[in-house]
């Protein structure tokens with residue numbers, strides 16, 4: 092009985108050691124993968140653009156987002172969280188970041204996609220800074236691995252500009 096328990100324990104310890112080793116290798120090999128995601132975003136339409144009664148600007152856009160994030164997926168990838176943000180400067184803040192759309196990509200097969208959508212979250216400025224505003228659209232991703240550390244990165248698409256007047 093005693094030696095049976097002891098053997099079980101030794102086996103368990105060995106299994107744990109192997110598991111820890113595999114996890115180490117998993118996150119290590121993951122670091123050698125240098126992903127090269129691509130994305131392209133177009134603003135297809137300004138649906139409306141107004142100053143709200145409280146004085147803050149709000150705009151509604153229709154976006155054409157295409158992205159290929161397949162290279163983020165390795166066998167150690169659990170899922171990828173992705174969001175598209177409008178980023179711009181105002182006199183008060185050097186970076187204003189407004190999330191316009193997000194999604195969770197469960198598998199590599201879903202990682203090359205195209206969506207045609209109005210902004211999912213409201214594009215509101217903390218003030219009335221949006222007329223004629225130059226902005227970037229930035230695709231951010233957070234890769235959640237099965238084991239090891241989460242990592243995040245982004246792609247910046249520059250050169251967008253909002254209309255000069257409300258409509």
Ligand SMILES: *[C@@H]1O[C@H](CO)[C@@H](O)[C@H](O)[C@H]1NC(C)=O
Nearest residue numbers: 131132133135155156157205
């Ligand atoms: C959306 O973008 C893709 C490529 O990124 C392009 O092929 C397609 O024509 C665009 N759709 C519209 C409606 O502009």
Ligand SMILES: *[C@@H]1O[C@H](CO)[C@@H](O)[C@H](O)[C@H]1NC(C)=O
Nearest residue numbers: 178179180225226227247249
């Ligand atoms: C857009 O991104 C570029 C490159 O990261 C940066 O130099 C520029 O200041 C950004 N523009 C705005 C309006 O935030």
